[in-house]
Amino acid sequence: DSGVTQTPKHLITATGQRVTLRCSPRSGDLSVYWYQQSLDQGLQFLIQYYNGEERAKGNILERFSAQQFPDLHSELNLSSLELGDSALYFCASSAYGATNEKLFFGSGTQLSVL
């Protein structure tokens, strides 16, 4: 068990809908990362937060947004969903978001857009 909790584990929705994925980092970790794993794009970095502030942004679509709350949990919001958004969304956490830190990954949320 990595200590990173993601809910829900599975999510099935329709095109055009909006969903929220939740991530609770390991106890004490201040930095949270979101990654998307799809068959065609592989594992892609989406966004990083540190102590409530956005720190780095990767290949995240404008229809997607994220935030980190005072209790350090994070939510990834996906709106106007398209078929191509179907993927496994991973959250990871680390202590301070520094380069030499180990990332701890959650088990992911499998999103299916029908």
Add this chain to the structure above:
Amino acid sequence: AQSVSQHNHHVILSEAASLELGCNYSYGGTVNLFWYVQYPGQHLQLLLKYFSGDPLVKGIKGFEAEFIKSKFSFNLRKPSVQWSDTAEYFCAVSPNNAGNMLTFGGGTRLMVKP
């Protein structure tokens, strides 16, 4: 932007065989290099990492990787695989000044036959 290539998508080996998984990256600057493993039904976890120093890095479970700067490679090796090594292996890089913003390769699925 950096990219990572893993040339072997699927590898099947018998127990006790030697393993080498290829990883090549493209990036003009200094990078940090990682291998992550995902066992069936489990979360991604770090196998080993290279930041600087000795280019031969030893990780958990008998794995090692060698950074060859001139070839932009970071191949993963294990002298004798076990059935329990069946998993998907991901190579990843992050620019030296980019925190933990990892770029992953497409992954290699390893099946070890007992």
